[in-house]
Amino acid sequence: GAVVSQHPSWVICKSGTSVKIECRSLDFQATTMFWYRQFPKQSLMLMATSNEGSKATYEQGVEKDKFLINHASLTLSTLTVTSAHPEDSSFYICSAKGTSGKGRETQYFGPGTRLLVL
C-alpha cells in the first residue's frame, strides 16, 4: 500500500497556543487530503477535505478559523489548531488520495497525532 506520514506523533501544549500537524504522502501524489478527529473508542469524524491548491471544505460544525488547513503541494497538507483549548485534545488522523496509481480511489491514512492541551 501507499505510505502517508504524520508529524508529530504526539504533542502536549499549553492552552492558548497553536499547534501545527503535518501530513505527507511519501510515494504518490495526493490530489486530495482529509483530516479526521477520533475520540476514544469511537469511529473517525471527518473534519475537512482539502484539494491541492484550493481552499479546504469543512464539515458542518467544524470551525474554519480554529482548524486551519493548507494543502500547498501534492505531497503535503497541514492542520493548524489555533488557540488550542483542553476540549481540542484528541487523536487527529490525516488521509491522502490520488487520482492514479497507488492512491487511486483509495484513502491511505497517516499514523495519527495525539494532541493533549493542558
Place this chain on the structure above:
Amino acid sequence: AQSVTQLDSQVPVFEEAPVELRCNYSSSVSVYLFWYVQYPNQGLQLLLKYLSGSTLVKGINGFEAEFNKSQTSFHLRKPSVHISDTAEYFCAVTIKAAGNKLTFGGGTRVLVKP
C-alpha cells in the same frame, strides 16, 4: 446519502478460530467498499478494497471479504485468527461518482483470546 452499519461492536474470538465481521451499507448509487484495521494508538491500515470485478476480495494478513450487491453487504472473514489480530476494524464506503468522502461504520473491536 450513504450509511454503513457494523452490526457487532465487539467480537471475542479464540486464537486459531475463524472470525466474521459484518458490514452492511445503504446507498442509492454505486459504491466502493473498504475495510481498515486500527491497532491501538495508530492510524488506519487498509486491509482490502472492492472497486470492481470479482466480488471476493483478498487482502493482507489472510483477510478476505465478499461484496454482495443484493444484500448490500461486505462482510470480512479470516479462517484462523492470531493474537496479533486484536484490533479495531472499520468498514467504509464511498460513492463511485464522487470518489471522495469515506463514510465509516462504527467499528468492531476484535479481541483474540489465547
